[in-house]
Amino acid sequence: MAPYIKTIEAFVKLGKYLTDFCDKCYSKSTQVDAEFKEIISKVGHHNGWFTEDNILFSLKQWGDLLTEENLKDWFSHYTFNKTSEPKTVGIVMAGNIPLVGFHDFLCVLLSGNKVLAKLSSNDKVLLPYLSKYLIQQEPSLADRIGFVEGKLENFDAVIATGSNNTGRYFEYYFGNKPNIIRKNRxxxxxxxxxxxxxxxxxxxxxxxxxxxxxxxxxxxxxxxxxxxxxxxxxxxxxxxxxxxxxxxxxxxxxxxxxxxxxxxxxxxxxxxxxxxxxxxxxxxxxxxxxxxxxxxxxxxxxxxxxxxxxxxxSSKSTGNEVKFGETQKPSLNDYADGVDTMEFLLQL
CATH class of the missing domain: 3.40.309.10 (Aldehyde Dehydrogenase; Chain A, domain 2)
Structure with a gap:
């Protein structure tokens, strides 16, 4: 099963939208998308750690990553030959930094599966807004993107991120399903x-x-x-x-x-x-x-x-080491905890 071409196109359009939006914000343009600007303000009022500067930084990184060239290069490392029906993948998202769960969201959709996301109370506005934009670009995504407020149910696999304490709960609750469970690092x-x-x-x-x-x-x-x-x-x-x-x-x-x-x-x-x-x-x-x-x-x-x-x-940047100033600029294949999320999803 090849990646959904229209889904890729939707994410490429999202990447351009984010880049253009951030460029206008940084240049103090009067042409900036007022609705999105208001969303960012709302997020900041809800969570004081999510300042406009940090939100724009996160959006800019995703805008830079979501290009056709980057996505094709990323996909070239995988074989998309899955023939089974799309699986519903529950994603329990952390809320420590803006859009921290976006990479999991991206992987699930581009692997041809369905997202069922449980958002953190600290970051519950940005992803639904970006999802709305994606669905406008590709209406079929409406059937593959879902959000849940309460208990996560009716899923085939799960990706859960939390603390060491919640990690133990995740292992108990999700242990009978294919899973990726991340703890403190x-x-x-x-x-x-x-x-x-x-x-x-x-x-x-x-x-x-x-x-x-x-x-x-x-x-x-x-x-x-x-x-x-x-x-x-x-x-x-x-x-x-x-x-x-x-x-x-x-x-x-x-x-x-x-x-x-x-x-x-x-x-x-x-x-x-x-x-x-x-x-x-x-x-x-x-x-x-x-x-x-x-x-x-x-x-x-x-x-x-x-x-x-x-x-x-370190300054040596050998092997998996990162250069100074680059930790918050991961590439698409920089997987959290070193676990290849896309490969996991393609094996479901």
Missing amino acids: NSVAVLTGNETEEELKSLGEDIFRYYGLGCRNVSKIYVPKEYDFDALFKALYDYNEIIHQHKYANNYDYNKAVYLMSQFKILDNGFLVLKEDKGLSSPISVVFYSYYDDETSLRKELEALEEQIQCVV
């Missing part, structure tokens, strides 16, 4: 002390984009002994305006106060706290750090933590 950066100022500034994008709420955000850095944190803080200063976002500022004030009262040794630049900690998952406004003796030993340590890590950022 974090991203880390490996610094050598030889990074350029530009690379360290780009690391700020990996740390601060979406206020650090995504699994692709860097929440932990590894540094050599005697590392000069002044260079890092200097490079990150361009992001100081983040402290004016009240939800972020509240987290910064709270976490800093807790660490000081507990007499933890911290480094602080007025909008970011660095704390030496073996953990990977740092609170909002905090990045953990650990020292390493040599890179070979560190790589082995990171391999042992593979199930907990989404991205490894």
Whole structure:
């Protein structure tokens, strides 16, 4: 079964719509789609973490990805020979960053299956709006896109994303169906002390984009002994305006106060706290750090933590490692947790 040609065309049109919309927003054009602009404003009022800047960033990334060239290149790695009836795939979506479940939504529809999405209460406006646009481009999609408010029922397979706690619930509830279940992951950066100022500034994008709420955000850095944190803080200063976002500022004030009262040794630049900690998952406004003796030993340590890590950022960018500033710009074949969603769907 080849990918639905009209479905592909609908997503390509959506990609152009998103790109044009973002370009007009960034240029302060008066020709911007007023309805979509109002939707974005509504989303921001409902969820204070979803600022206009972060929503537009997410929309722009999808606009850049949803081109005919990108989609054809992506499809070239798969064999679409499925002959059975389309399956209904339940998608339990997280709500930590805008449109975080869009890739799953895209995969299900382009694999020829049906979407039954349970949206997070934190992100329940954007996807239905984009779905409406897709259906306008290709009316047959109305029969293959559904949303559910309550209990997820009547599905053939499921893709569920949540915390480690909800992951255990998902395994119990969905274990008798074909499934992809994702739990907590974090991203880390490996610094050598030889990074350029530009690379360290780009690391700020990996740390601060979406206020650090995504699994692709860097929440932990590894540094050599005697590392000069002044260079890092200097490079990150361009992001100081983040402290004016009240939800972020509240987290910064709270976490800093807790660490000081507990007499933890911290480094602080007025909008970011660095704390030496073996953990990977740092609170909002905090990045953990650990020292390493040599890179070979560190790589082995990171391999042992593979199930907990989404991205490894470094200047070397070898293998699956990501360049500074690129964590929030995944390609179509950058699958969450390294599990090939499209291959899973084509085997149903």
